Amino acid sequence: MPIPLAPVGLQHFLVLGTALFSLGLFGALSRRNAVAVLLSVELMLNGVNVLLVAFAKYTVSAEMLAGQVFAIFIITVAAAEAAVGLAIILAIYRLRRTVQLDRLDIING
Amino acid sequence: MDLTALYTTIAFYVFALAAVVSGAAMIVSRNMVRSALWLVATLGSVAALYLLLSADFLAVSQVLVYIGAIMILMLFAIMLTPGQVDIPTQARGQQVAAGIVAAAIFGISVSVVLSHDWKLRPDVFDLPTTWLLGTLLFSTYVLPLMIAALLLTAAMIGALVIARED
Structure with a gap:
């Protein structure tokens, strides 16, 4: 265990990133509002980004900044995902007047 | 511990605490607008943590892309779906199950993180x-x-x- 106020190292950031990821996972599974689920997914992506940047700084790798490059691509994908996700949510809202996930059973037939 | 390391440590704990607390507040607050604003606080703290990890470009892109663009998009989505700001969370059973899954993933990952022997960079990377x-x-x-x-x-x-x- 990292003792409190030990010099901050890789493991501190890894534990933090994992905590953010788990919080986001809990939110994505437990919220009923579709927009809240999207927000939780953003939190999960951020947790992963913290891990990648921490690895880029602290661990040995062939390419020095590969972790940060990967984090940039994750931010790009998050932007694309948010745009398409919100467009889908708006379209569904127009159709059903709700974004409550357990009422969106159109696909059930 | 020299002074820079002390400041880094203090900054890490302040921003890590801010990120986790506002993340948790985002998950529990039922009002969507508050949820989104808590997420903004989390994203800002993560940007500060990027600075601690010597990722200056990423810290600025985090502010520009996440806080500046994605969160505005989210707030638009919240405001374009009127009457949907205050939806209750899932049923108690699913919440407990979600908590168990998230806690299990957190526990397993933390135990791996703390027990794995990471190949640390010998030199300090700060460019x-x-x-x-x-x-x-x-x-x-x-x-x-x-x-x-x-x-x-x-x-x-x-x-x-x-x-x-x-």
Whole structure:
């Protein structure tokens, strides 16, 4: 265990990133509002980004900044995902007047 | 411990605590607008943590792209779906199950993180990264960069088509 106020190292950031990821996972599974689920997914992506940047700084790798490059691509994908996700949510809202996930059973037939 | 390390440690704990607390507040607050604003606080703290990890470019892109663009998009979505700001969370049973899954993943990952013998870099890595990242993106990672550009274009066109009023 990292003792409190030990010099901050890789493991501190890894534990933090994992905590953010788990919080986001809990939110994505437990919220009923579709927009809240999207927000939780953003939190999960951020947790992963913290891990990648921490690895880029602290661990040995062939390419020095590969972790940060990967984090940039994750931010790009998050932007694309948010745009398409919100467009889908708006379209569904127009159709059903709700974004409550357990009422969106159109696909059930 | 020298003074810089002390400041780094204090900054880490302040921003890590801020990120986790506002993340938790985002998950529990039922009002969507408050949820979104708590997420902004989390994203800002994560940007500060990027600075601690000597990722200056990423810290600024985090503020510009996440806080500046994505969160505005989210707030628009919240405001364009009136009457949906205050939806209750899932039933108690699913919440307990979600808590168990998230806690299990957290526990397993933390135990792996703390027990694994990471290959640490011997030298301290502390460089301005913008120039290096630009060089990397347009040499080694030029194909992924072009694919990302295509993805963004496709996503924008797709979002327009899906959200259009017929």
